[in-house]
Amino acid sequence: MLRRSRPSIAEAKRRSYAREARKYDQDMDFWERKLFGPEHRRWGCSRAVGDTLEVAIGTGLNLPHYPIDVRLTGIDLTPEMLDVAETRARSLGRDIDLREADAHDLPFARASFDTVICTYAMCSVLDEVKVIGEMDRVLRPGGGLILVDHVRSTVKPLFWLQRIYEFIPSRTKGEYMTRRPALHVVAAGFEIEESDRLGAGVIERLLARKP
Numbered sequence: 216m217l218r219r220s221r222p223s224i225a226e227a228k229r230r231s232y233a234r235e236a237r238k239y240d241q242d243m244d245f246w247e248r249k250l251f252g253p254e255h256r257r258w259g260c261s262r263a264v265g266d267t268l269e270v271a272i273g274t275g276l277n278l279p280h281y282p283i284d285v286r287l288t289g290i291d292l293t294p295e296m297l298d299v300a301e302t303r304a305r306s307l308g309r310d311i312d313l314r315e316a317d318a319h320d321l322p323f324a325r326a327s328f329d330t331v332i333c334t335y336a337m338c339s340v341l342d343e344v345k346v347i348g349e350m351d352r353v354l355r356p357g358g359g360l361i362l363v364d365h366v367r368s369t370v371k372p373l374f375w376l377q378r379i380y381e382f383i384p385s386r387t388k389g390e391y392m393t394r395r396p397a398l399h400v401v402a403a404g405f406e407i408e409e410s411d412r413l414g415a416g417v418i419e420r421l422l423a424r425k426p
C-alpha cells in the first residue's frame with residue numbers, strides 16, 4: 216500500500232479540495248441531512264464571541280450562523296474553497312478577513328482571539344495535536360475553543376466500518392474518520408464546558424475553555 220510523505224499528502228489534499236470546491240456545499244448538504252444532522256453549525260457558531268478565528272473555514276458554510284457582533288477571521292489551505300467563502304460572505308453582507316494559511320502554522324500572534332472554532336476539519340488536518348497547539352497559542356486566556364466534527368463511533372460495528380472506510384483516504388489524502396480531537400483538547404489543558412456525542416457517537420461537539 217502506498218503511504219505518501221507528509222508534503223505530498225498536503226498537496227494531494229489541497230488539489231482534492233480545489234477540485235471539490237464548487238460542489239462541496241451540495242455534497243456536505245447531503246451528509247448533514249442524511250448523517251451528521253444540520254443543527255451543529257448553529258450550535259457551534261452561536262457560542263462564538265468577540266474576535267473569532269474559524270480554522271479551515273472551507274466554503275464558509277458557517278457564515279450565516281454567527282452572531283452579528285463577532286469579528287470574523289477565517290483561514291483555509293485551499294484558495295478555491297476560500298473563493299466560495301468570499302462570495303458567500305459578500306452575498307450575506309458579512310465582513311470577514313479571509314486568508315490562505317495552514318492550520319499547523321497559524322499566521323497570528325499569541326493571544327489574538329477570544330474564540331477559535333473549527334467544524335468538520337479536524338478529520339482532515341495532518342497533525343491534530345499540532346493544530347490544537349496552534350489554536351491554544353492564538354487564543355486569549357479565558358477564550359473558547361469550539362469543535363464540531365465526525366469522530367469514531369461509540370457503536371463497535373460502526374467504528375469498524377469507519378476504520379475500513381478511512382483505510383485508503385487516511386494514507387493517501389490524510390482524511391480520517393476515527394479521530395477524537397476532544398482527548399487532545401483535554402490533554403492540552405483546556406476545561407471542557409459543554410460536550411455532546413450524537414448519532415451513534417459519530418458527531419462530537421464541544422466548547423472548551425483555555426484557563
Ligand SMILES: C[S@@+](CC[C@H](N)C(=O)[O-])C[C@H]1O[C@@H](n2cnc3c(N)ncnc32)[C@H](O)[C@@H]1O
Nearest residue numbers: 232271272273291292293296317318334335336
Ligand atoms: C471537510 S472541509 C470542512 C470545511 C468547513 N470547515 C466546513 O465546516 O464545511 C475541510 C477543509 O479543511 C481544509 N484544510 C485541510 N487541511 C488544512 C490545513 N492544514 N490548514 C488549513 N485548512 C486545511 C481544506 O482545504 C477544506 O476546506
